[in-house]
Amino acid sequence: MQKIQSKIEYLLFENIDELDTNARSLMNEAIKAREKAYAPYSNFNVGAAILLDNNEIVLGNNQENAAFPSGLCAERVAIYNAGANYPECTILAIAISASSSKHKVTNPVGPCGACRQSIAEYEHKQKQAIEIYFMGEEGKVVKVNALKDLLPFGFDSSFL
Numbered sequence: 001m002q003k004i005q006s007k008i009e010y011l012l013f014e015n016i017d018e019l020d021t022n023a024r025s026l027m028n029e030a031i032k033a034r035e036k037a038y039a040p041y042s043n044f045n046v047g048a049a050i051l052l053d054n055n056e057i058v059l060g061n062n063q064e065n066a067a068f069p070s071g072l073c074a075e076r077v078a079i080y081n082a083g084a085n086y087p088e089c090t091i092l093a094i095a096i097s098a099s100s101s102k103h104k105v106t107n108p109v110g111p112c113g114a115c116r117q118s119i120a121e122y123e124h125k126q127k128q129a130i131e132i133y134f135m136g137e138e139g140k141v142v143k144v145n146a147l148k149d150l151l152p153f154g155f156d157s158s159f160l
Helices: 021-034 074-085 113-126
Strands: 011-013 044-052 057-061 091-100 131-135 141-144
Touching (some): 021 044, 021 057, 021 074, 021 091, 021 131, 044 074
Parallel strands (some): 091 131
Antiparallel strands (some): 044 057, 044 091
């Protein structure tokens, strides 16, 4: 038996103003998308913005449904939108922002497990890492260089 320790490396910014111009612009697009989310049940709005290699920005926000779990998270709305409309493009980065109407969200909110798996699929498909930035509605911003930083031992088509 071996004991193996894994660690994650990420950047932590104090706020959106510390991001470089491109990342800040992408996060601002995620914030705008968040404000248009349809979340009447959870009151938890999430927005995502994806930067493609052709400089297009593709947006998504969470879309809830009274018939749980028929809704879809912002990250998957955005990534499937990108895949459907720009299948030949490479996804370079994703920015995610979350807020609640019940309280101020000041801690970074990363993608859920289902969204991590969907992002992993696109990283595997394009054979290139996707930078991921995430935050609450204000405060600190986390940046990871690839989805594998958030989902070690990920599952992809190489196992099939």
